[in-house]
Amino acid sequence: MRKRAITYLQVALVVAAFALPSFAQSGGETDHKGGRHGQMGMPSVDDHVKHLTKELNLTEDQQAKVKSILEEQQKQMAALRQDSTLSPEDRRAKFQEIHQKTSQEIREALNKDQQRKFDELESKRKGRMKEHHGPPSQSDQQ
Numbered sequence: 001m002r003k004r005a006i007t008y009l010q011v012a013l014v015v016a017a018f019a020l021p022s023f024a025q026s027g028g029e030t031d032h033k034g035g036r037h038g039q040m041g042m043p044s045v046d047d048h049v050k051h052l053t054k055e056l057n058l059t060e061d062q063q064a065k066v067k068s069i070l071e072e073q074q075k076q077m078a079a080l081r082q083d084s085t086l087s088p089e090d091r092r093a094k095f096q097e098i099h100q101k102t103s104q105e106i107r108e109a110l111n112k113d114q115q116r117k118f119d120e121l122e123s124k125r126k127g128r129m130k131e132h133h134g135p136p137s138q139s140d141q142q
């Protein structure tokens with residue numbers, strides 16, 4: 001019985017050893033067109049712009065501004081993911097800070113009616129996040 005357990009363990013270790021390099025290779029940049037999602041399950045910039053355009057009836061000028069804002073956010077998030085010097089708590093706080101800044105910049109590109117609707121969308125998003133991840137941190141409640 002013990003010999004069989006050791007054999008199963010050895011097989012599992014060999015399978016894991018071969019699987020890890022394939023996971024590491026698939027971690028690179030992907031094409032975010034065609035409705036695919038980006039890092040950490042987030043929609044691609046184009047998908048996010050399409051969603052906001054549909055929900056907020058964005059003009060072409062607003063779409064261009066929002067796309068630029070979201071592309072900058074994506075760059076900042078990618079750089080933050082690569083920063084191994086931060087603790088998980090610090091990284092999470094920086095992610096929240098970047099998201100809040102991005103939301104504020106998008107909000108400033110909108111008219112009053114769009115801002116109201118955007119605030120509703122953000123409130124729903126926060127509700128979904130709370131359901132999936134527990135209550136927000138102190139910095140998210142400000």
